[in-house]
């Protein structure tokens with residue numbers, strides 16, 4: 117008798133060849149978006165596949181609303197540029213991104229009072245208050261709009277509502293992917309594939325070595341009708357009462373970072389990076405379903421609690437719960453190089469560095485699967501230990517990795533070599549030329565003052 121856990125053979129299904137391109141990017145989150153833009157701008161015919169109806173992944177659909185880990189705390193400079201800064205500039209021009217100016221970066225308590233509730237601080241720092249740094253608070257719909265605009269301008273062929281299900285592999289080479297759609301199974305053929313699913317769906321299906329682990333899961337939500345000034349005033353003027361109430365709120369939430377609400381560019385709307393839940397496997401339907409149910413229970417308990425008790429939140433209501441579940445970690449590639457926590461913490465700089473994060477560098481080898489050719493990965497499932505990934509997976513560095521992977525794919529195709537044989541010096545040079553920072557040069561960015569001016573200009577635009 118068949119029982120749960122058994123495997124059933126299913127009838128083979130044909131897939132219609134729906135499209136073909138030089139580069140196919142699977143997953144339209146921060147890494148995949150940036151990879152597709154870079155590949156297309158470097159001359160490759162590029163298709164971007166995404167399972168949902170929007171681009172941006174956890175940044176927009178997951179409503180993770182601060183672009184951080186893009187400021188080097190040692191060199192005190194912006195460390196992620198390229199597509200990510202372009203995105204910030206475009207959202208700022210719409211009035212839908214906010215960030216501190218360069219003269220506000222640092223340990224000034226007054227700057228913290230202005231920016232702390234925007235979440236634009238160095239949260240790894242042990243100092244109190246945390247130093248203010250370059251980071252951008254943004255609106256999720258602005259990220260979606262700008263992403264669509266950038267993709268169209270770059271000439272990327274976008275296919276939404278396409279759920280990747282299987283890698284097409286011939287020997288040690290990937291040839292394309294299968295997606296499930298309303299119209300049945302579709303094959304998308306490619307010379308080069310970039311896995312940007314965040315969960316390593318493509319590389320795992322292709323047989324690339326990987327590990328699996330998990331980290332806390334969060335159902336992020338937004339509240340509207342909040343008088344943020346009144347709430348901040350209460351926190352400032354009655355710190356002890358606020359602290360006690362904050363402790364009670366966190367018990368209601370069942371798990372949260374230190375700051376559980378942050379401002380957004382929309383007046384009266386705050387985002388809440390909570391409640392946190394442990395022990396959720398982001399690949400399991402049962403666990404993901406439980407996270408949605410338990411998360412919403414905590415959210416509504418919180419709303420009932422703060423309406424009665426927290427000044428500024430008396431009239432708050434739930435605007436939305438993020439349509440994408442806040443899964444931070446699932447599968448991680450075991451690639452040509454596996455980044456360790458020591459690499460991240462000790463700021464190890466690699467000869468083949470192709471992207472930077474906050475205070476760390478990514479080698480090109482960490483984007484390369486073993487065994488499978490012409491497959492690159494970019495984003496939170498890059499080749500790292502579980503401990504290293506926890507502190508090196510924020511949106512801006514994922515965009516930087518994506519930009520490197522897309523550029524590498526295009527360079528490989530034009531040179532007629534496999535992805536692993538790309539000329540890394542040429543890749544670094546190309547990334548610099550297009551405004552990214554591959555982290556290959558020692559010392560501060562030569563053009564920091566120009567960047568600071570650029571940032572100020574973007575804010576006042």
Ligand SMILES: Cc1cc2nc3c(=O)[nH]c(=O)nc-3n(C[C@H](O)[C@H](O)[C@H](O)COP(=O)(O)OP(=O)(O)OC[C@H]3O[C@@H](n4cnc5c(N)ncnc54)[C@H](O)[C@@H]3O)c2cc1C
Pocket residue numbers: 142143144145146147148165166167168171172173174175178180181182183184185278279280281312313314315317333334335336389441442443444494495496497509510511512514
């Ligand atoms: C709750 C939470 C809070 C966070 N807070 C912050 C923060 O404040 N600041 C910050 O910078 N970072 C934060 N992060 C980290 C950051 O959001 C992610 O690490 C980052 O978004 C990873 O980008 P990515 O492109 O690799 O993956 P994702 O953002 O996960 O994007 C993957 C994309 O691939 C698509 N996809 C997945 N599988 C398939 C498939 N089979 N077929 C087709 N498409 C598929 C998804 O729909 C998605 O669009 C947070 C993360 C979480 C979960």
